[in-house]
Amino acid sequence: MFVALRDLAYAKGRFLLIGAVVALITVLVGFLAGLTGGLANQNISAVLAMPGDRIVLGSSGASGASFSDSALSTDQQRAWERTAGVTAVEPVGIAQTRAEIGGTRVGIAAFGVEPTYAGDAPRLDGTLTLSADAADQLGARAGSAVTIAGTSYTVGAVGAASWYSHTPVVLMTLADFQHLAASTGSPDTHATAFAVTGKDVDWDAAAAATGTVADTHLAALGALEAFRSEVGSLLMMVAMLFGISALVIGAFFTVWTMQRTGDIAVLKALGASTRSLVRDALGQALLVLAIGIGVGIGLVAALGAIAGTALPFLLSPLTTLVPGAIMIALGLAGAAVALRTVTAADPLTALGSAR
Known part of the structure; x- marks a missing residue:
């Protein structure tokens, strides 16, 4: 050169x-x-952080699966739990709403989960785990009282940053999510998605038998319209x-x-x-x-x-x-x-x- x-x-x-x-x-x-x-x-950070090998959503017919339209029942959860090779089914309820503390109101994504969903998941009804961004925007900390859809909850812990459709995530118990869904016009909603763990599972056959759609975490991102x-x-x-x-x-x-x-x-x-x-x-x-x-x-x-x-x-x-x-x-x-x-x-x- x-x-x-x-x-x-x-x-x-x-x-x-x-x-x-x-x-x-x-x-x-x-x-x-x-x-x-x-x-x-x-x-998508909250979706990618879901446990399991597949994310199961309710089928919306020709339009495919969508987080916003998905509604799963207890019968579908039991059917997945009985599927050969499945070792765990974590129901996850998702609702976008507002949280309020004092005069501050913030849009959030409420995730209703069981205690086995994550290490910082709430164990008791009436308690919340706020993501770091939700806590920062609300000015909340452990012990604070937060109002969601007219119901008061106590902040049990503040977890890591987590987002869903540009809103910070708040974890609540599945029972609290079902109460929230009923108060907003969806009384029959058991969960929005299942985080399913299994080995040697015939995912397509199981999804067809339960009237659902089972996708990997990356493929499930297509069910987020905004994404x-x-x-x-x-x-x-x-x-x-x-x-x-x-x-x-x-x-x-x-x-x-x-x-x-x-x-x-x-x-x-x-x-x-x-x-x-x-x-x-x-x-x-x-x-x-x-x-x-x-x-x-x-x-x-x-x-x-x-x-x-x-x-x-x-x-x-x-x-x-x-x-x-x-x-x-x-x-x-x-x-x-x-x-x-x-x-x-x-x-x-x-x-x-x-x-």
């Missing part, structure tokens, strides 16, 4: 400009990916931004390669192999991309940590390193396409046209 490094040292302004553009594009991609991840986490529409739109924007990034970076490297046509022609006329020229040009492009993307990822990490205090922003390798790797791949692809027309040309013809 002797020529490439000399070129970088000679034309600093050109490469600083390209590097700055790459860094800014990386910041755009990284921030959008972080926002997408943060919004997704506030939609499908929101994340689908954001992912489409990320994909479009990657496409724009490929075009912009490819255009920069195309112009850059055209400016080096004379140098490449001289090297080919002197006997340089095509492989060495490709290695030299792609190595130069990789160095510029690595520096620009590294700066961009650093800015995303620094600014994302600040933004995370006010926005649902997820800072992780999935939202920083993965987009960075994709940007490098797209940049190298653009550089390779731009270099193809020059390296395939006859050296004497290219030298004559350049001089």
